[in-house]
Amino acid sequence: MKPGEMILRERPLLITNAIRTTPSETLYALAVSNLSPTSRTSFLSLFTPTSPLFPPITGRWYSNGAELTHAYSGKDALFQGASGVFERISRANHSCTPNAVFEFDPDTLCGILYSIRPIRAGEEICQSYIPLDAPRCVRIRALEERYGFPNLSCQEIRTALAGCILKSDCVLKSSTNSVQDCLRDHTDELPTECKHLRTAFFECKRGMSTMSEIYQLANVPIVHGFNQDRSAVAVSQNSNEVQILTKAGTKWDLTHTLTEHDKLVTSIDWAPHTNRIVTCSHDRNAYVWNYEIDPSTGQPSWQPTLVLLRLNRSATFVRWSPNETKFAVASGARTVAVCQFDEESNWWVAKHIKKPLRTTVLSLDWHPNSVLLATGSADGMARVFSAFMKGVDSKPEPTVWGERLPFNTVCGEFSSPSGGWVHGVAFSPSGDALAFASHDSTITVVYPSGPDSAPQALHTIQLPSLPCISLVFTSPTSIVAAGHDCQPFLFSGSVSTPWSQSRSLDDASSSAAARSAAGGAASSVGRLNKSEAFNMFRAADSRGVGSSGATGVVAAGTRQTANGTELTTVHQNTVTSVRRYEGGEGDGSDVTRISTSGVDGRLVVWDVGGVGAVTRGVGRMAM
Numbered sequence: 150m151k152p153g154e155m156i157l158r159e160r161p162l163l164i165t166n167a168i169r170t171t172p173s174e175t176l177y178a179l180a181v182s183n184l185s186p187t188s189r190t191s192f193l194s195l196f197t198p199t200s201p202l203f204p205p206i207t208g209r210w211y212s213n214g215a216e217l218t219h220a221y222s223g224k225d226a227l228f229q230g231a232s233g234v235f236e237r238i239s240r241a242n243h244s245c246t247p248n249a250v251f252e253f254d255p256d257t258l259c260g261i262l263y264s265i266r267p268i269r270a271g272e273e274i275c276q277s278y279i280p281l282d283a284p285r286c287v288r289i290r291a292l293e294e295r296y297g298f299p300n301l302s303c304q305e306i307r308t309a310l311a312g313c314i315l316k317s318d319c320v321l322k323s324s325t326n327s328v329q330d331c332l333r334d335h336t337d338e339l340p341t342e343c344k345h346l347r348t349a350f351f352e353c354k355r356g357m358s359t360m361s362e363i364y365q366l367a368n369v370p371i372v373h374g375f376n377q378d379r380s381a382v383a384v385s386q387n388s389n390e391v392q393i394l395t396k397a398g399t400k401w402d403l404t405h406t407l408t409e410h411d412k413l414v415t416s417i418d419w420a421p422h423t424n425r426i427v428t429c430s431h432d433r434n435a436y437v438w439n440y441e442i443d444p445s446t447g448q449p450s451w452q453p454t455l456v457l458l459r460l461n462r463s464a465t466f467v468r469w470s471p472n473e474t475k476f477a478v479a480s481g482a483r484t485v486a487v488c489q490f491d492e493e494s495n496w497w498v499a500k501h502i503k504k505p506l507r508t509t510v511l512s513l514d515w516h517p518n519s520v521l522l523a524t525g526s527a528d529g530m531a532r533v534f535s536a537f538m539k540g541v542d543s544k545p546e547p548t549v550w551g552e553r554l555p556f557n558t559v560c561g562e563f564s565s566p567s568g569g570w571v572h573g574v575a576f577s578p579s580g581d582a583l584a585f586a587s588h589d590s591t592i593t594v595v596y597p598s599g600p601d602s603a604p605q606a607l608h609t610i611q612l613p614s615l616p617c618i619s620l621v622f623t624s625p626t627s628i629v630a631a632g633h634d635c636q637p638f639l640f641s642g643s644v645s646t647p648w649s650q651s652r653s654l655d656d657a658s659s660s661a662a663a664r665s666a667a668g669g670a671a672s673s674v675g676r677l678n679k680s681e682a683f684n685m686f687r688a689a690d691s692r693g694v695g696s697s698g699a700t701g702v703v704a705a706g707t708r709q710t711a712n713g714t715e716l717t718t719v720h721q722n723t724v725t726s727v728r729r730y731e732g733g734e735g736d737g738s739d740v741t742r743i744s745t746s747g748v749d750g751r752l753v754v755w756d757v758g759g760v761g762a763v764t765r766g767v768g769r770m771a772m
Contacts, residue, residue: 160257162192215260313343317331362754366384366752367384374426375744379730384417390407393451438454455496457498484501484510485522516580518546520542535551536556578625590611592648618631619745621729626643628648629743629757638654730744742755
């Protein structure tokens with residue numbers, strides 16, 4: 150076959166437009182079910198990753214979809230960001246020296262494979278899954294992330310980036326600009342090749358320098374809870390099911406699916422010592438799951454035990470007590486159900502905390518003594534209650550929260566500065582301080598002095614970013630919180646030292662914040678600065694241009710991709726849960742690692758102490 154000849158021409162089985170919508174597994178499955186039997190069989194026979202990171206239909210689409218934007222250079226917005234799955238074209242393997250190229254004809258809705266060099270009889274037809282004009286190291290990085298190709302060190306990308314910038318006009322036509330200056334202040338002026346390398350380097354360093362582990366478990370919001378040795382995680386992917394994933398190398402394998410709930414699962418907690426899982430849901434129920442032998446099959450499986458919550462509204466949040474003899478369930482019924490196991494009836498029964506709760510309870514946290522319980526609710530209040538249960542708890546030692554602690558005693562009540570919903574609450578490791586995050590973009594840390602007394606100290610941190618939703622003490626003097634700004638922040642302080650924001654655990658954002666503090670460009674902290682609309686108006690005011698897209702201006706804190714712009718943070722949407730991952734297990738040690746999950750379906754494990762600045766690392770590259 151000669152170069153330029155058409156090898157194959159066919160219409161796609163399915164097309165999706167990534168800009169207008171990001172279909173869920175359910176919508177993908179519905180689309181596939183509407184195919185003809187022959188086409189459906191062909192689609193289901195395509196390669197799919199053998200991992201729960203991608204559900205079956207989504208995995209096939211992700212691994213076999215051809216990006217029509219790369220193959221079609223027209224201006225029709227219908228195909229910008231679209232991808233299609235083909236019956237035969239999608240079966241062509243990848244090669245960095247392909248003998249064929251894919252194109253898309255929007256007039257006939259056909260994908261076409263053309264030969265680009267002589268092809269002998271019997272030779273395999275190969276195409277490139279990614280643009281060939283990108284640098285080699287960038288192509289390898291993209292192939293690793295999407296298709297599981299072999300890993301690549303950041304060093305090759307770093308060296309190529311330094312060489313590219315040193316040959317650019319940013320350095321050659323300036324007597325003062327360094328490599329770091331060009332990366333920091335002149336990104337828009339860099340050649341396309343340098344921009345490719347810069348994106349790849351930041352992606353690589355984010356996983357290396359922050360010591361983070363990033364797992365794309367789903368494309369929908371998730372909630373999670375780890376077992377004791379972190380070898381397994383319970384995850385709900387915005388559904389009524391809970392998946393038990395077991396770690397296998399760098400991936401997670403699905404081992405069990407818990408299906409007792411009939412509405413959305415809102416919270417999960419896994420007791421580390423008793424190995425019991427508790428889940429709650431919009432169906433107003435909670436279940437405790439025990440891993441034991443199933444009498445009907447003789448095989449070990451997760452067996453549910455009903456919890457009599459007696460709620461008339463959705464359950465919103467659940468946590469085991471530190472001693473794991475009971476757990477608490479928050480709800481929209483202006484009630485917290487504290488549950489204990491009834492041996493005679495063989496089920497869990499609840500005792501209610503009600504007064505003075507007046508609205509939905511959004512979050513909970515247990516005091517280390519397993520008696521005191523903190524709540525955050527939609528009335529803008531954080532409260533500390535006694536959850537002492539006779540016959541279950543032994544008499545607790547006196548604390549700064551009180552001595553006599555009958556059930557439902559209010560030991561402390563604190564309001565957010567501007568009345569914002571209290572999304573998250575957390576006790577300090579000793580239990581002598583309480584922190585809570587509010588919807589008015591504040592974090593408050595309270596040090597009580599005793600019952601019926603004014604607090605010894607009360608510190609309020611006014612955030613420059615959007616509100617945090619979840620937080621956890623990592624030591625007596627540090628807190629990690631995250632929320633709508635899509636990144637975890639570290640805060641530090643003490644009873645005598647006002648609390649303040651130290652840095653972001655997300656490397657790219659930390660670098661931007663450091664540059665702002667040094668008098669450079671504005672910090673990207675706060676999603677307002679990441680907004681394309683905000684950036685457009687700012688550009689119109691400062692540069693006299695009317696459209697960010699038309700002039701190639703990309704909002705601070707974002708990067709340009711084939712499907713538009715995306716955040717430079719690891720999480721691409723709101724972080725809804727921050728949890729301890731390593732350390733801080735009641736032994737007096739500090740938390741060294743945390744895990745986060747959120748609306749983007751990502752589960753990320755962060756090293757609390759391993760934060761560095763990416764741009765400073767690039768600036769030290771050998772000239």
